[in-house]
Amino acid sequence: MNFSNLALSKALVTAVKAAGYEQATPIQQQAIPAILAGKDIMAGAQTGTGKTAAFALPLLELLTQQAQATQPKAVRVLVLTPTRELAQQVYKSFVRYAENTEINIAVAYGGVSINPQVSALNKGAEVLIATPGRLLDLVISGSLALTQVQHLVFDEADRMLDMGFKDEIDRILNRLPLKRQTLLFSATLDDAIFKLSKTLLTEPELIEVSERNTAATQVEQIVYTVDSDRKRELTSHLIGAKNWRQVLIFTRTKIGADALAKEMCKDGIKTQSIHGDKSQGAREKALADFKAGNVRALVATDVAARGIDIVDLQYVINYELPYIAEDYIHRIGRSGRAGKAGLAISLMSPDEEWLLTAIEKVLDTRLLQQWLPGYEPDLTKTTDNKKNRRGGSKKHARAQALSGNKKKRR
Numbered sequence: 001m002n003f004s005n006l007a008l009s010k011a012l013v014t015a016v017k018a019a020g021y022e023q024a025t026p027i028q029q030q031a032i033p034a035i036l037a038g039k040d041i042m043a044g045a046q047t048g049t050g051k052t053a054a055f056a057l058p059l060l061e062l063l064t065q066q067a068q069a070t071q072p073k074a075v076r077v078l079v080l081t082p083t084r085e086l087a088q089q090v091y092k093s094f095v096r097y098a099e100n101t102e103i104n105i106a107v108a109y110g111g112v113s114i115n116p117q118v119s120a121l122n123k124g125a126e127v128l129i130a131t132p133g134r135l136l137d138l139v140i141s142g143s144l145a146l147t148q149v150q151h152l153v154f155d156e157a158d159r160m161l162d163m164g165f166k167d168e169i170d171r172i173l174n175r176l177p178l179k180r181q182t183l184l185f186s187a188t189l190d191d192a193i194f195k196l197s198k199t200l201l202t203e204p205e206l207i208e209v210s211e212r213n214t215a216a217t218q219v220e221q222i223v224y225t226v227d228s229d230r231k232r233e234l235t236s237h238l239i240g241a242k243n244w245r246q247v248l249i250f251t252r253t254k255i256g257a258d259a260l261a262k263e264m265c266k267d268g269i270k271t272q273s274i275h276g277d278k279s280q281g282a283r284e285k286a287l288a289d290f291k292a293g294n295v296r297a298l299v300a301t302d303v304a305a306r307g308i309d310i311v312d313l314q315y316v317i318n319y320e321l322p323y324i325a326e327d328y329i330h331r332i333g334r335s336g337r338a339g340k341a342g343l344a345i346s347l348m349s350p351d352e353e354w355l356l357t358a359i360e361k362v363l364d365t366r367l368l369q370q371w372l373p374g375y376e377p378d379l380t381k382t383t384d385n386k387k388n389r390r391g392g393s394k395k396h397a398r399a400q401a402l403s404g405n406k407k408k409r410r
Contacts, residue, residue, distance in 0.1 A: 006032045008061050011100035016057070019096055025050035026209040032058045040182050040201040044189040044208040051185050052093045052155070055079075059151050060098050063126055066150075073104065073124025074148035080172070082159040082303075084109035084131055084280065085287070089309050090155060091129045103127060110134045111280040118143045132160070132168035139175060146172070151181045154200070158186040158193055162324060163303065166196075173200075187333065188326045188362075219316075219332050219342040223356065223369045227377050228349035231319055232260060234375045236267040238317070238345065239297060246290065247315040248308065249299045250331050252322065257299040260319060264297060271297040302327050308334055318346040321355040325362040350377055 001024045003013050024032070027045040034041050035058035045051040059077050066076075079094075081087045091107035098105060106125035108117040110133050121128070121144055130138075138144040154160065160169065182200050186193050189208070197204060226234050239247055251257045254275040261273040272286040272295050290298040291310055300308070302322060316335045322328055328346075335342025348356055348369065360366055371377070 001029050003028075003057075006057075007036055008032070008057055009064060011064070012057055012060060012097060015097050015099050016053070018099075021050075021053070025054075027051050027207065028054045028057070030207045030209065031055060034205045034207070035059065035181070035183065036061060038181055040184075040204040042184045042186075042189075042193075042197050042201060042204045042206050044186055049209060052090055053097065055153050055155075055183050055185065056090070056094050056097050059127070059153070060094070060101065060103060062151065063103055064101055073126065075106075075121075075125060075128045075144065075146065076148055077127040077151045077153070078135075078146065078149045078176075079127070079129040079153040079155055080132055080135070080160070080169075081129060081155045082131065082163050082165065084111055085283070085308060086156060087129050087131055094127055094129065098127075105129070108134045108138060110137075114138070114141075114143075132165045132172060136168060136171060139172075146175045147177065149176050149180060151183070152176060153183045153185070155185050156187065157184050157196065158188045158190070158326065159330070161192050161196065162326075187330055190326070218340065219335055219344050221332065221344050221346070221367055223346045223348055223367050224372050224375070225348050225350065225369050225377050226372070226375050228351070230375055231347045231349070232263050232267075234347060234372065235260075235317060235319060236264055236269055237375075239269055240267070244315050245293060245296055246310070246313060247297045247317060248290075248310075248313060248334050249297055249317045249319050250322070251299060251301060252320045254301055256320070257301055261297075261299045264299075269297055270295045271299060273299040275301040276303050302331070310334070312340070314340070314342055316342065316344045318344070321346060321348060321352050321359065323355065325355075325358040328359045329362070 003016050003021070003024055006024060006029070027043065027049050031041060031043055031054040035055060043051065043054070045054070063076060079090055081090055087107055087109045091105065094105045104123070104125045105127040106117065106120040106129075108128065108130040110131060114134070114137060117134070117138065121138070135144070139146060184193070184197055184200060184204075224234065235249065238244070249260065251260055254277050257273040257275050261271040264271040272289060274283050274286045278286070286298065287308065289295045299319070313335050316332050318328070318331060322331065332342070332344035335344060346356075346367075356367065
């Protein structure tokens, strides 16, 4: 379906075409009319399906149609994102789509000085994209009022809950008008999301463009069983032997990301790391170098990876399987974007098999385990599998992962 058939103004259709989009994706075809009709929506859509345009375009259209309020430059559209990388990505999309309008757009996130963000808001902005922590900083300091907000968007709501932003969300909701349109977008729809939706949405329209909690179909998934002490060797071998030029690698911890990047550089593969303890400037530079092809591999934690949007990214390696099974979907969704093919390789040590089982349960499918010649696991090694297989240990590991992520990003 062409964007001109979705009741969008000529200015927006022109901007979309200039961005290189000709046909609306399934999520856009369903969400845009519903949002224009003023409905609350709960949408499940994988990364790379065009969900940002699915809410940005209709909201910009509504802003152009609405009569000027008594405070014409007050924030009327508020988009909440879990990480600053995603906030930047959504901000750039809004700016691109609104280039032929007079709508002002601002972005606010932690890790950088608040002063430029306050200045941007003082000049007037109808759209604000923000992380929860920095948004509250602005509200509490008196730099921002939310009384004119008419449209509220939760982007990647599942990740917001995983990162422990429920308290911040509640505090923000208490400062918003009761009468508003609320849009909830999530790559995974689970019980926690449905519970949250009941407190946020009014008679929402449920939109799902694929089976619930499924990985992108255009991404090939391979699991290599390998000893943990040979993972780095295998990672460098795959990248070097196959001459991969742009590979995103996931680790569970920030220390692990830095250590892996350092060792891969010793292997002759130019690698950088990106995680929450890095300054915003360092994170932006690492991501820019990766996008430009100045480094072949980027090692990231799950929190930092949200918002990494590289259309041509083909290769993702799970150096360590995630403790939160749903994160697997987000990880491999970094590749295979915009309908392009992708390859996701997971390196699983024998004591991580319970993590793979949890992932398979979420996906509702089995992932074939393979041995790569020369890197077969040593079955004579003793591993403490019993401890990892106990239900208590799983719960403890998951709790550790969640507590480590909570309130780290603002």
